[in-house]
Amino acid sequence: MSNLLTPPLKWAGGKRWLTPILQDVWSQHQSRRLVEPFAGGLAVALTLNPKTALLNDTNPHLINFYQQINQGLKVTKRLSNSSDYFYRRRQEFNDKIRRNDFLTEDAAQLFYFLNRTGYNGLCRFNNSGLFNVPFGRYKKINYRQDFDEFSGTFKHWDFKNVDFAELNIESDDFLYLDPPYDSEFTKYCKKDFTWDDQVRLVEWLADKDGPIISSNQATDRVLSLYRQHGFQIALLKAPRMISCNGDRKPAVEMFAWKNMDIQLKPCKFLLEQL
Ligand SMILES: C[S@@+](CC[C@H](N)C(=O)[O-])C[C@H]1O[C@@H](n2cnc3c(N)ncnc32)[C@H](O)[C@@H]1O
Structure with a gap:
């Protein structure tokens, strides 16, 4: 245990x-x-x-995230718990979905950020398949920058x-x-x-x-x-x-x-x- x-x-x-x-x-x-x-x-x-x-x-975003961890995912993008920043990153993520370009390391970084910073860790999409979870308003978020501790298991x-x-x-x-x-x-x-x-x-x-x-x-x-x-x-x-x-x-x-x-x-x- x-x-x-x-x-x-x-x-x-x-x-x-x-x-x-x-x-x-x-x-x-x-x-x-x-x-x-x-x-x-x-x-x-x-x-x-x-x-x-x-x-x-x-x-697919969830499984891409795990697969990217398996390939040594590092979060190099800024991680900032602010509403403006969240909505800009959400837009960037949705642009990738629109272009059908979301099975990448870059998209996994965004997905991680949106998951931790968005409301209640929800993963919800509108009818066009775009991520529409609002900002989570957490006081403090402990973000990870790497996932190395998972790699042996994964x-x-x-x-x-x-x-x-x-x-x-x-x-x-x-x-x-x-x-x-x-x-x-x-x-x-x-x-x-x-x-x-x-x-x-x-x-x-x-x-x-x-x-x-x-x-x-x-x-x-x-x-x-x-x-x-x-x-x-x-x-x-x-x-x-x-x-x-x-x-x-x-x-x-x-x-x-x-x-x-x-x-x-x-x-x-x-x-x-x-
Ligand atoms: C209740 S959650 C599982 C929670 C998980 N046991 C945990 O502890 O985090 C149900 C999951 O089923 C997935 N799902 C929905 N429809 C599915 C399908 N047809 N086949 C496989 N997975 C599906 C959803 O994306 C969601 O992550």
Whole structure:
């Protein structure tokens, strides 16, 4: 536990609070490859610290940022927590998106700056695909200039930027799935993650043999979908949830698993094992 790395970005829906529970389960499976189709801010991967991992997300800026870290990303641009400066850099980032020139080191530097300086670490785009998060008004921000401490870990991990269904899963992979919540606010990226996507995800899991854990907001339809597909379920009290629009409200979280036996230990988050 001692020298775990802190995620380099702020990310909505981060699952750091869930990691003690996941770690308990993972301790029985550590030799497996960890696969996270919805890796987001990497709170889970950086805590479980697997030897090999497949980490995917449809957000191209996020995955470009991780890939650039792998290639020795340094932030050489000025990092300044001021509103004027933020909006100028946001404009520069959006110009790159317009020119389709955003899978670069330069864009990764801008993405890092916008993520740390923008409102609540949100990553939101308008209908034209342009980044539209406002200035974050933080008193103080501790920016990093290099990400060297991640390079040893990242070089054993594979980063992908595809829809989850395009991933190649091996039969002994350990899957942790944290899709956008089933709620009205699901605009993490240009395209919504709809109810059809939630169903598509569970159906995609149907023929996977390895251990699977999935978390989501415990709405009635999510619970019944996972139950119908043979998952066992516990309900957890999430400490707070930051939805994509920046709202923070307590939520009941579904923790569902398949292809393994788990007896969750009592803890402050566990409401009940169904
Ligand atoms: C709740 S967040 C994951 C948070 C992550 N567990 C963490 O701790 O930071 C959900 C992620 O799913 C990604 N996503 C949305 N639709 C996707 C899709 N079809 N395939 C893969 N990733 C997708 C979003 O970009 C977002 O980063």
